[in-house]
Amino acid sequence: MPVVRTLTRVAKQMTLSPACGCQVSVMPIRSIGFSPRQVPSDASFHSVSFSETDHPRVLITGGLGQLGVGLAKLLRKRYGKNNVILSDIRKPPDSVFYSGPFIYSDILDYKNLREIVVNNRITWLIHYSALLSAVGEANVPLARAVNITGLHNILDIAAEHGLRLFVPSTIGAFGPTSPRNPTPDLCVQRPRTIYGVSKVHAELMGEYYHYRYGLDFRCLRYPGIISADSQPGGGTTDYAVQIFHDAIKTGRFTCNLKPDTRLPMMYIDDCLKATLEVMEAPASSLTMRTYNINAMSFTPEELAQEVQKHMTELEVVYDVDAIRQAIADSWPMNFDDSNARKDWGWKHDFDMAELVTTMLNYLNSERLAFQAN
Ligand SMILES: NC(=O)C1=CN([C@@H]2O[C@H](COP(=O)(O)OP(=O)(O)OC[C@H]3O[C@@H](n4cnc5c(N)ncnc54)[C@H](O)[C@@H]3O)[C@@H](O)[C@H]2O)C=CC1
Numbered sequence: 001m002p003v004v005r006t007l008t009r010v011a012k013q014m015t016l017s018p019a020c021g022c023q024v025s026v027m028p029i030r031s032i033g034f035s036p037r038q039v040p041s042d043a044s045f046h047s048v049s050f051s052e053t054d055h056p057r058v059l060i061t062g063g064l065g066q067l068g069v070g071l072a073k074l075l076r077k078r079y080g081k082n083n084v085i086l087s088d089i090r091k092p093p094d095s096v097f098y099s100g101p102f103i104y105s106d107i108l109d110y111k112n113l114r115e116i117v118v119n120n121r122i123t124w125l126i127h128y129s130a131l132l133s134a135v136g137e138a139n140v141p142l143a144r145a146v147n148i149t150g151l152h153n154i155l156d157i158a159a160e161h162g163l164r165l166f167v168p169s170t171i172g173a174f175g176p177t178s179p180r181n182p183t184p185d186l187c188v189q190r191p192r193t194i195y196g197v198s199k200v201h202a203e204l205m206g207e208y209y210h211y212r213y214g215l216d217f218r219c220l221r222y223p224g225i226i227s228a229d230s231q232p233g234g235g236t237t238d239y240a241v242q243i244f245h246d247a248i249k250t251g252r253f254t255c256n257l258k259p260d261t262r263l264p265m266m267y268i269d270d271c272l273k274a275t276l277e278v279m280e281a282p283a284s285s286l287t288m289r290t291y292n293i294n295a296m297s298f299t300p301e302e303l304a305q306e307v308q309k310h311m312t313e314l315e316v317v318y319d320v321d322a323i324r325q326a327i328a329d330s331w332p333m334n335f336d337d338s339n340a341r342k343d344w345g346w347k348h349d350f351d352m353a354e355l356v357t358t359m360l361n362y363l364n365s366e367r368l369a370f371q372a373n
């Protein structure tokens, strides 16, 4: 029985392969004769490995959210405009549409995804599509479909075509029984949101595909991300973006979390830098496939005080949203990212003071430009 023999060999390799994940191609899909979707073993004939091209050919899913456009800008600067394709199910604004390749892609449509990967000779896939924590709780069936079924499509396409795959996870992948201050990479993960559950599932499935099929899966657990030129998509950490907009527009901010709710946070430039760095890191430097990354940790009260150093007149009131508060109370307060710092040299640039100055400078200059027109 050759199939049984092959599987026995594969099983032996699995037991022998080091837990570090340094051997990327321990079990190529071809060696077991079927891909995760049961396609014939030669179905990946059209895949293009990174070494065959000067630059990776990158597809970003869910690219019109808070993070995708900024990441596309960074990657296009590095790899060339036409080597980075943004995709989403929404209509892009003119500024995005005319800044580089954009394509419609619904991650729930497997055939369409595969066609995009094949026709555009994609080698790296950055999977940003998701429903975040608060919107996920408001629509659990949709969150389950996009975050879990969609991820399965992504994993299969990536494994079938030999892609390097990045899937972000989050502080939301931890729950009330996790150590919260600090939260290490490896500990109990029992989140209580569909978002968190789907992200733990993504971490585990990605790592499983790595060891089982040799998928080059890379994952960072992002903290709450703060950006000036893009809006957050419905998360628990959104208050830390909204405070800046309201401070500039009205001088008054109503916070939906309690003043002493401490959460890990990061400025978007650091988040995108980390993503690029982990994607470029040699596989031999990665002792794990999923890393915490962090920059700072603060409460709404501490953030408000820092903003008030620049805008003494800012008034902050609290009107707590019970659902968001319960989520925040189950998440890490401080994130231990020592493994990322040790393995691939992760280092953040923005602390809270730098973040606040940068956000206010950006939004103020935007307001002045708007008034001048
Ligand atoms: N922004 C943050 O603070 C954090 C984000 N992350 C993760 O980073 C990734 C990107 O986050 P954001 O840009 O903030 O998210 P976002 O919510 O702003 O954007 C998500 C995008 O996914 C798209 N999408 C929804 N359903 C889709 C489908 N069926 N097919 C294709 N696209 C679909 C939406 O149209 C949207 O543009 C997500 O996976 C998120 O979980 C993780 C931790 C923190």
Ligand SMILES: CC(=O)[C@H](N)C(=O)O
Residues within 6 Å of the ligand: 132, 133, 134, 170, 171, 172, 195, 222, 223, 224, 225, 234, 235, 236, 237, 238
């Ligand atoms: C931290 C996240 O994953 C996101 N910003 C959310 O609050 O849901």
